[in-house]
Amino acid sequence: MPKRMKLTRPVGQFTFGAWALLAVTVLIPIAYGIYISFFDIKLSSFLPPQFVGIDNYVSAFKAPETWATLKITLWMMVLGMLVQIPLGMALALVLHRNLKGSKIFSSILITPMLLTPVAVGLTFRFMFDTDLGIINWLLDNFGIDKINWLGQQTTGIFAVILVDSWQSVPFVMLLLVAALGSISPQLYEAASIDGSSARQTFWKITLPLITPTLLVVVMIKIMDFLKLFDTLFMLTRGGPGNETTTLGLWTYKTGFIFLEFSRAAALGVLIMIITAPVYLLWRRSTKEMK
Amino acid sequence: MLNSKTIRRFAGLASVSLLLAACSSGGTDSKASGEINVFLIPSPSSTSIQSFIPAFEKETGIKVNVSETPYGEAHQKQLLSYQQKAGAYDVAQFDNSFLMPFCQAKAMLPLDGYLSKSSEYDIADFSQSQQDYGKCNGETLGLTLSTEPMIQWYRTDIYKELGLKPATTWDEYFSNAQKVQAAGHGGQIIGFGPNVSWWWMTMVWSFGGHLYDDALNPTVNSKEAIAATDFLKKLMSVSPKGAATANSDEVTSKFLGEDIGAMINYSGYYGSVLDKTINKNEGKIGTAPMPKGAADITHLAGWNIGIPRDAKNPDAAWKFLEYVLGKSNAKAYLESGAAAIGRKSITTDADLLAKFPYLAQLDIPSSSRIERYPQIAVWPEFEVAAIDAVTQVLNGKSDSTKAMMALNEKLKPILAKEPK
Numbered sequence: 160m161p162k163r164m165k166l167t168r169p170v171g172q173f174t175f176g177a178w179a180l181l182a183v184t185v186l187i188p189i190a191y192g193i194y195i196s197f198f199d200i201k202l203s204s205f206l207p208p209q210f211v212g213i214d215n216y217v218s219a220f221k222a223p224e225t226w227a228t229l230k231i232t233l234w235m236m237v238l239g240m241l242v243q244i245p246l247g248m249a250l251a252l253v254l255h256r257n258l259k260g261s262k263i264f265s266s267i268l269i270t271p272m273l274l275t276p277v278a279v280g281l282t283f284r285f286m287f288d289t290d291l292g293i294i295n296w297l298l299d300n301f302g303i304d305k306i307n308w309l310g311q312q313t314t315g316i317f318a319v320i321l322v323d324s325w326q327s328v329p330f331v332m333l334l335l336v337a338a339l340g341s342i343s344p345q346l347y348e349a350a351s352i353d354g355s356s357a358r359q360t361f362w363k364i365t366l367p368l369i370t371p372t373l374l375v376v377v378m379i380k381i382m383d384f385l386k387l388f389d390t391l392f393m394l395t396r397g398g399p400g401n402e403t404t405t406l407g408l409w410t411y412k413t414g415f416i417f418l419e420f421s422r423a424a425a426l427g428v429l430i431m432i433i434t435a436p437v438y439l440l441w442r443r444s445t446k447e448m449k
Numbered sequence: 450m451l452n453s454k455t456i457r458r459f460a461g462l463a464s465v466s467l468l469l470a471a472c473s474s475g476g477t478d479s480k481a482s483g484e485i486n487v488f489l490i491p492s493p494s495s496t497s498i499q500s501f502i503p504a505f506e507k508e509t510g511i512k513v514n515v516s517e518t519p520y521g522e523a524h525q526k527q528l529l530s531y532q533q534k535a536g537a538y539d540v541a542q543f544d545n546s547f548l549m550p551f552c553q554a555k556a557m558l559p560l561d562g563y564l565s566k567s568s569e570y571d572i573a574d575f576s577q578s579q580q581d582y583g584k585c586n587g588e589t590l591g592l593t594l595s596t597e598p599m600i601q602w603y604r605t606d607i608y609k610e611l612g613l614k615p616a617t618t619w620d621e622y623f624s625n626a627q628k629v630q631a632a633g634h635g636g637q638i639i640g641f642g643p644n645v646s647w648w649w650m651t652m653v654w655s656f657g658g659h660l661y662d663d664a665l666n667p668t669v670n671s672k673e674a675i676a677a678t679d680f681l682k683k684l685m686s687v688s689p690k691g692a693a694t695a696n697s698d699e700v701t702s703k704f705l706g707e708d709i710g711a712m713i714n715y716s717g718y719y720g721s722v723l724d725k726t727i728n729k730n731e732g733k734i735g736t737a738p739m740p741k742g743a744a745d746i747t748h749l750a751g752w753n754i755g756i757p758r759d760a761k762n763p764d765a766a767w768k769f770l771e772y773v774l775g776k777s778n779a780k781a782y783l784e785s786g787a788a789a790i791g792r793k794s795i796t797t798d799a800d801l802l803a804k805f806p807y808l809a810q811l812d813i814p815s816s817s818r819i820e821r822y823p824q825i826a827v828w829p830e831f832e833v834a835a836i837d838a839v840t841q842v843l844n845g846k847s848d849s850t851k852a853m854m855a856l857n858e859k860l861k862p863i864l865a866k867e868p869k
Contacts (some may be wrong), residue, residue: 202529203529289694291707310642311844395694398836399843401837412833418832
């Protein structure tokens with residue numbers, strides 16, 4: 160048996176590097192973001208920044224765009240999860256049965272997850288093109304009129320959800336396959352001996368046992384939708400107008416298009432505040448899993 | 450615990466590193482070694498500028514370092530650099546819409562001193578309106594790097610087949626588009642997507658309206674602006690469906706690659722006409738002045754290029770600008786694929802006109818009022834609000850009057866933020 164290692168130096172020295180890295184890359188930028196949100200820093204103004212207190216937060220709360228974009232974010236989140244979680248679950252259940260060809264099937268399914276969201280967004284933008292896109296060409300073959308996919312709010316949101324789902328469903332599926340794999344086969348055997356139907360087995364055994372994982376998936380997806388950017392940016396850029404602009408994209412526009420860094424920082428802090436309870440729930444659900 | 454020996458070793462190593470770094474940075478000091486750093490934004494103009502560098506270096510012995518940054522982050526990067534007074538660039542390309550923020554920040558060096566002495570650049574070769582293009586508060590902060598008025602483009606074959614002439618008024622333009630559409634083609638195209646503001650403001654000006662008055666009060670609720678917005682919506686009915694989401698590049702590629710009768714777009718896109726991979730209608734593209742509304746206006750856009758105030762080597766930078774954009778190389782510059790610069794000697798050159806017929810549209814009559822991107826620092830926020838309002842009208846969620854009234858109210862606090 161190996162000898163127990165004796166620590167000759169304080170533990171702090173071993174974790175210092177990690178803490179320093181975390182401070183430089185995460186903590187300091189967050190603290191700086193909070194700090195500048197109380198000033199009026201604009202990239203286009205070379206005047207010394209003025210302290211404005213909570214003005215940026217007040218104007219963010221008063222701005223109709225904040226609420227409109229938050230509403231769009233929530234819509235995308237809810238609709239996206241309604242698509243991605245049941246679909247991911249269905250695929251996971253199929254794969255869990257280890258049918259012939261399951262491995263090839265799962266490898267193919269995972270491919271979208273490996274692609275860059277920017278490239279995916281750009282490709283789908285061409286596919287959704289009203290005049291030349293393959294989607295309208297297919298619809299046209301069935302006698303369906305051209306749809307202006309990215310030019311209307313409803314279809315634009317639908318397109319964003321579709322593309323995001325194409326990339327995210329494999330992730331949901333992978334997590335659920337792992338959760339399904341951790342359920343003891345003896346439980347299913349016992350249920351089968353007791354004469355439980357497939358539906359009963361799913362509702363009484365499978366679902367309760369994978370619920371902690373499902374909760375983690377939901378939390379991750381909520382956070383994903385709150386920071387959804389690349390696919391959305393490539394597909395619609397938040398348009399038409401601001402009709403598919405999420406709170407995250409609005410923050411980007413405020414910072415990098417309007418060049419109003421402090422206002423953008425305040426919006427960023429608001430996103431962080433909105434995300435915090437989700438993060439806490441996620442921590443709780445992962446603890447439950449353990 | 451770190452012992453003192455280790456600390457001393459580390460300090461020694463750090464000192465050597467700092468010394469080496471200092472030596473190396475001294476070595477790249479642009480003034481000492483006759484170097485200039487040129488900041489460019491990927492575009493045909495940028496490509497053309499770069500094609501002149503080897504000859505310039507050979508002739509002057511000045512080394513030119515180029516850094517290119519995509520449009521989306523170029524101006525932000527420049528502003529950051531100017532704020533830090535880093536002296537990172539000696540020459541910088543910028544969009545005319547950023548002239549005002551740069552001017553307010555006193556980021557660019559006034560070039561009037563150089564211009565008054567330069568017979569090679571010959572500022573008198575530009576019309577007054579184009580001399581003013583890079584001016585802010587009476588000072589020239591940027592030379593014209595491209596002259597890109599919004600013009601009318603049309604398909605000569607379709608127009609000939611239907612017996613149509615390029616429109617001189619907006620009513621004619623709409624009527625032409627209706628006839629072209631009735632003949633089974635796309636009537637016309639402009640961008641109703643993320644850049645719709647470009648066409649909207651053009652219409653507002655052309656219909657006799659303004660975006661704001663001299664005291665920076667918004668005036669988009671005027672009857673002219675409302676009529677312009679209505680007309681913009683009317684144009685949708687004679688446009689291919691894809692125009693609804695098209696940006697300016699897509700508008701051009703659709704016009705050149707599909708079967709569409711006419712387009713209103715910047716002349717700077719003529720480079721795409723010459724590109725056979727984009728233009729599927731070679732030899733069938735004509736250009737004409739933009740149709741007139743109640744006011745005779747020319748919406749003039751295009752790049753500027755200047756010398757940042759913190760440039761380390763402004764004299765060498767001017768030499769470079771004079772070399773590339775001066776009179777001697779003007780023809781070669783155009784022929785290297787750049788968007789044209791509206792020098793009188795270029796726009797009236799018979800040989801060049803035969804080769805690039807659109808040059809005639811760059812010879813803007815003095816009677817036409819020049820309108821350019823609003824010279825206000827809050828323009829990006831103004832523009833996003835305008836796009837949102839116009840989109841509501843185009844999507845049928847609001848009517849022009851209601852949307853313009855609401856936009857006018859929304860613009861008040863935005864314009865109030867404009868530094869006085």
